[in-house]
Amino acid sequence: MAANSLTPPPPDSRLRATSFLQSLQDQICAALEVLDGGAQFRQDSWERPEGGGGRSRVLREGRIFEQAGVNFSEVWGEKLPPSILNEWPAAEGHAFMATGTSMVLHPRNPYVPTVHLNYRYFEAGPVWWFGGGADLTPYYPFAADAHHFHACLAEACSLHHSDYYPVFKLWCDEYFYLKHRQENRGVGGIFFDYQNGLGELYHGPCPQGAAAQYSHQVGEVGDRDWESLFALIQSCGRAFLPSYLPIVERRHTLDYGDRERQFQLYRRGRYVEFNLVYDRGTIFGLQTNGRTESILMSLPPLVRWEYDYHPAPGTPEMELYETFLRPQDWLNWPD
């Protein structure tokens, strides 16, 4: 076996990945319904003509969530796009499967952050990888929330390798960046892709980026086999509820007025801009005849654009721009 060849997945790899990602959707939806206490999820099951399908769940006009979308999908097919085959020639001639759970929550109260989660697994013959992450997008600047969110994700990662959190945190800052605004989407979290045990942690699109500079070999090939990486995404996925629910609990009863609501609607425009202009999953889904309504469930229910808006100096809105929309070391943020 060549030094850089993949360790094989176990025979039941697809079933186990699918089963975990479905149960993650179930757990999250159940907890969000209890938390919301107002509305319930509606489920649409759908099939993809080329193979596979999914379960889209949407909760609308809840007490806490203006809209919550949690998707599970499992698709398979025969033809891989050339971009994947060029990079992973061993996938040639194999059918592929891709499964994932993704979620975007748009709370009503502007003091409660929007949050996104996505974990996924891909397999084509001997080629496989895990990807995903979670990131937080506050409208108002609470350092304690950013710290808590990062601390939970860092703890989940640290169960598996001490380098995971630092690299995935930088990778997240790199990915959720709106170049045309020179802003990050929010306070980030973790993001990773192509985790399959080959030595390098970072396998991203940005060779000059922060994550690439930090990244390095993590042990010998084979140290990070399928089981250890499956355990990693399980830890990360299960860390979501404890990372986010306490933030909702302490913010959702704060009073707010029209100013905060208008700022929230304005900032939601950045979510739309990111998802439609930069997000690879969204663009790939729209281009490959994915289920449009499920893909665009991430878009906020109500959004505002305002020409040439700038926050006023000394306001919380300005603090958001100056501190929270730039990469920070939230894990070690002083209280």
Place this chain on the structure above:
Amino acid sequence: MAANSLTPPPPDSRLRATSFLQSLQDQICAALEVLDGGAQFRQDSWERPEGGGGRSRVLREGRIFEQAGVNFSEVWGEKLPPSILNEWPAAEGHAFMATGTSMVLHPRNPYVPTVHLNYRYFEAGPVWWFGGGADLTPYYPFAADAHHFHACLAEACSLHHSDYYPVFKLWCDEYFYLKHRQENRGVGGIFFDYQNGLGELYHGPCPQGAAAQYSHQVGEVGDRDWESLFALIQSCGRAFLPSYLPIVERRHTLDYGDRERQFQLYRRGRYVEFNLVYDRGTIFGLQTNGRTESILMSLPPLVRWEYDYHPAPGTPEMELYETFLRPQDWLNWPD
């Protein structure tokens, strides 16, 4: 001279194109202010570090227009993107200039359609072309409005060549199409690019499209010189006010309620999706460090997304989907 080489532009080509496009912005803004009778345009002049600049004009919270944006820009530079050099090798080694006026109007009353206009001129050494068009996006189905808009544009085109309107109408239907929704953006109008007198009218991205199938040689090379094409875009540009103002006049006083307002906000989401996912001008501008606020002036001031919305059978909203969001022969629509 090779049979398919360009006829040269006159020595004052840049000045004349710029001057016309500026005056088009002036005329449109002046007429819209009178029509609105409530708000006025604010102008921001800006410079581009790499060369050139523009005048962005926005009218907000008017009596008729919730937002009206009219941009003029004139940019120049030394480095052409490889995509242009590959197609037009004669531009190699020449500085380029690109100038244009673009406009998007978002009316308040849902019975008044949104409208977009853009006319532009590009020159790099011996290489030059005109492009542009105008298209109408109604929220409620009034065939008379679609017919009137098309009739004005067809008349403007027919002053120059009988084939212009039929080809540019199909090209417009082709361009303003949301593949992921399987919908046209609205009732279209005209769209064209790369008009420089080379024989073929259609020079688009869609070799199997309707416009390509219709398109054919228009006379001999040289029949359509710089002067004749400059005259064409002047006619088209000047046709805008008579094509749109009568529609506003007859719709803006119609009563509407929450149902119509909500549908308008929902349909505005398609405008956002088109501009951020498909519109070449928007994507090119964002990627090349254009002035973000001017580029995104096209986005509506308030927008709504709703998971899995479908219009009810027998409603005006359904009639919009079934008839007005599909290509139709609006010029010959029966009264």
